[in-house]
Amino acid sequence: MKVSLLGFCFFIMGVQSALAQANKAGSANAEQEIIRLSKDKWRWMAEKKADTLAALFHDKAVFVHMGGSWGKEQEVNIIRSGGIHYKKADIQKVSVNIIGTTAILLNKITLLAVVGGNEVTNPFEVTEVYVQENGAWKLGALSFTRLIGQ
Template identity: 65%
Template sequence: MQKTILGIFLLFLTAQFTFAQDVQQKKEIIELSKTKWLWMENKEADKLAELFDDKSVFVHMGGSWGKEREVNIIRSGGIWYKKADIHEVSVEIIDNTAILLNRITLLAEVGGNEVTNPFEVTEVYIKKADGWKLGSLSFTKLMGPADR
C-alpha cells in the first residue's frame, strides 16, 4: 500500500514539474519573440543573424527565402519592420520545437513605401545546445483587422 501511495505521489510530482517546465519554456519563447520584433524594428541584423538558424526559411507576401537574404533585406532597409502591435500570442511545445502564433498589425516600410497589414505570424523555434534558434517565420495576411 505504501509503495502505491509513494508511486502516485512521485507521478504527481513529475507531472507538476513537467507542467512548470512547459509553462517556463512558453514564457521564454514569448519573450524571445518580443525581443526579435524589437531587433527587427531597430534593424539589428547581427543579433537577428545569431537568432536565425542557418537553415531557416522566411515566407512573406512577396515570396520565400533563407537566412542570408532575410538578414540582408533587414540590414539594407529593403523591409523595415517599424512596429508590430501584438494582439494575441499562443505557443505550443513539441519535444525540442516551439510553435508560436502571433496575431499582429504590422507597420512596415517596404521598398520606401509605408504599409500596414494584419497578419497571423507563425514562428518556429528549435531548441539547440546553445539555446533557441528561429527555424521559420511565416506571414499570413488576414482579411480583416488583426485584433478580432
C-alpha cells in the first residue's frame, strides 16, 4: 500500500510539472504572437491600412496621444485621412506580460510620423493592451508616452 501511495504521489508531481511546462510554452507562444501582431500593426499604420487596423482594434479601444485621446472610429479615420501618418516605428525594446486573456506590450520606439503636414520624430514608450476574445487578439488600448531627454 505504501509503495502504491508513493508511486501515486510521484505520478501527481510529474503531471503537475508537465502542466507547468506546457503553460510556460503556451505563454511564450502567446508572447511571440503578440510581438508579431504589434510589429504587423506598426507596418499597417505605415502603409495606412485603415481597414486592416479596424479589424485589429477592439470596438471599445482607446488611443492616447500627446494631443488627446479618442476611440477606435476616430483613430481609424485619422489614419485613413492621413491626419497622422505613422511612417516608421524604429523599435528598440519590447516586452510582453500576459495576465489571463490580457496581454500588455511595452515598446520603446523612435517614431517618424507626419502630423498636421509636419514630419516629426519622437522617442516614445508605447503601451499596447491586447485582449483575447473568441481565440483572437484585439488591440484594446494604445498609449504613447513621450520620453524626455532621449
